[in-house]
Amino acid sequence: QEIKEKYRPQFHFSPKANWMNDPNGMVYNNGVYHLFFQYYPDDKIWGPMHWGHATSKDMVSWKEEPIALYPDSLGYIFSGSAVVDVQNTSGFGKDGKAPLVAIFTHHNPILEKQKTGKHEYQSIAYSLDDGKSWTKYSGNPVLPNPGITDFRDPKVSWYAPQKKWIMTLATKDRITFYSSPNLKTWTRESEFGADAGAHGGVWECPDLFPIMHNGKQVWVLIVNINPGGPNKGSAGQYFLGDFDGKDFKAYSKETKWLDFGADNYAAVTFGNTGDRHVLLGWMSNWQYANQVPTDPWRSANTIARDLGLKSVDKEIYLISVPVKELDALSTPGFSQKSMQVKGQVDLTEKAKNATGLFRLDFDTKNNADFAIVLANQSGNELVIGYDKAANQYYIDRSKSGKTDFEKGFGEKHTAPRLAKSTTISLTLIADAASVELFADAGLTVMTDIFFPDYAMTKLYVKSVSGITIDNLKYSGIRPSMVL
Numbered sequence: 001q002e003i004k005e006k007y008r009p010q011f012h013f014s015p016k017a018n019w020m021n022d023p024n025g026m027v028y029n030n031g032v033y034h035l036f037f038q039y040y041p042d043d044k045i046w047g048p049m050h051w052g053h054a055t056s057k058d059m060v061s062w063k064e065e066p067i068a069l070y071p072d073s074l075g076y077i078f079s080g081s082a083v084v085d086v087q088n089t090s091g092f093g094k095d096g097k098a099p100l101v102a103i104f105t106h107h108n109p110i111l112e113k114q115k116t117g118k119h120e121y122q123s124i125a126y127s128l129d130d131g132k133s134w135t136k137y138s139g140n141p142v143l144p145n146p147g148i149t150d151f152r153d154p155k156v157s158w159y160a161p162q163k164k165w166i167m168t169l170a171t172k173d174r175i176t177f178y179s180s181p182n183l184k185t186w187t188r189e190s191e192f193g194a195d196a197g198a199h200g201g202v203w204e205c206p207d208l209f210p211i212m213h214n215g216k217q218v219w220v221l222i223v224n225i226n227p228g229g230p231n232k233g234s235a236g237q238y239f240l241g242d243f244d245g246k247d248f249k250a251y252s253k254e255t256k257w258l259d260f261g262a263d264n265y266a267a268v269t270f271g272n273t274g275d276r277h278v279l280l281g282w283m284s285n286w287q288y289a290n291q292v293p294t295d296p297w298r299s300a301n302t303i304a305r306d307l308g309l310k311s312v313d314k315e316i317y318l319i320s321v322p323v324k325e326l327d328a329l330s331t332p333g334f335s336q337k338s339m340q341v342k343g344q345v346d347l348t349e350k351a352k353n354a355t356g357l358f359r360l361d362f363d364t365k366n367n368a369d370f371a372i373v374l375a376n377q378s379g380n381e382l383v384i385g386y387d388k389a390a391n392q393y394y395i396d397r398s399k400s401g402k403t404d405f406e407k408g409f410g411e412k413h414t415a416p417r418l419a420k421s422t423t424i425s426l427t428l429i430a431d432a433a434s435v436e437l438f439a440d441a442g443l444t445v446m447t448d449i450f451f452p453d454y455a456m457t458k459l460y461v462k463s464v465s466g467i468t469i470d471n472l473k474y475s476g477i478r479p480s481m482v483l
């Protein structure tokens, strides 16, 4: 059922009320996907952090649950991860039931004021009732601060070859890896990144997991960074390489970007999903997250995305595509095999409503420019396009409605096209206040939020040079938020 609040996402998770940032503790257990998130239940701006909680059967329809973790005498509950401790290495399990264990950062505001530089440390909590109630471990913190100001966002996973847990931790301008037999005692293994990647801001919210590619295991190290993203502010970079339980050796020190848009931050993957790696991010940016004009909540998450690897010439890249579970929410739309576009073609009648999912292909052999325009009765426009001369995709939100809450918001964002083929295929997901562009089967991805004066109910495709679109498909997406 449609949710009428202005800007309320219809099929992306957003909390009923108040402030949300990073997704935390995403884990699959007993047929349920858990999403915890940085949450401040008392206001619409960032404050003392809790872990909010939501559950889903398909990673698309989310139900908000009671708050999972509250701040305590050790500090606020900052970002982290959760694991299913199948072998009960922690000893928290009971009567054969494997515990869910959350590993998070305690951020101590009192120590922070005292400028000790040691106000962040890692702690754990466990649940024996599928995430409903949590007990914090009496021996917290399990990883004290060694003297690193930014020491946070533990992502933990099981490293089967050596039967141990690996913690990937953001430590200011690098990643530090720790290991543990039982989630309670941690040993430093190695570090990565002081001399690699982007350093325009602090490193936060990392992730580490392997993906098979052409019969070979490739390890993916995700490192979120704020500021210093490709289109300003917060963004996610990644490195590909080898990991042996101790060291991560990158194939290249150069940054690759997970998403070139302005609004996919703190993105990490679900745990306990086998060979599947599904990414979810916070659909905002620290540049303006506290100012966006929504009420009574602030922030939503991206659509969940399946990750894979793809070679382009000799380079390997991560690709991301919307999870197939989203298809179950499609409502009838329209499709057309071949459509000539010269100037602007109005698809408003056919699409009924400009939110939903578009897929289309076109050929760029000629000097083709192409854009999809979302618009409304007051003349707001959000333009998503491809510029052949620059070989770039872009999202231009400069005329998209309310942009003046922050001076850099109303800009045009660009992303390189990495694919080499002459045929371009685009998937675009548009919700009330966001678009997610997956170009070339997920090789170039852009996520941007926007705040139009009225809902974007008009839809156009546009090409000045003239192109032919092949296989245009549009379908609506049924509202899936359970409020």
Ligand code: FRU
Residues within 6 Å of the ligand: 021, 022, 038, 049, 078, 079, 105, 152, 153, 204, 205, 266
């Ligand atoms: C990233 C971040 C994390 C931290 C959390 C605090 O957005 O700054 O590094 O744990 O948010 O809310």
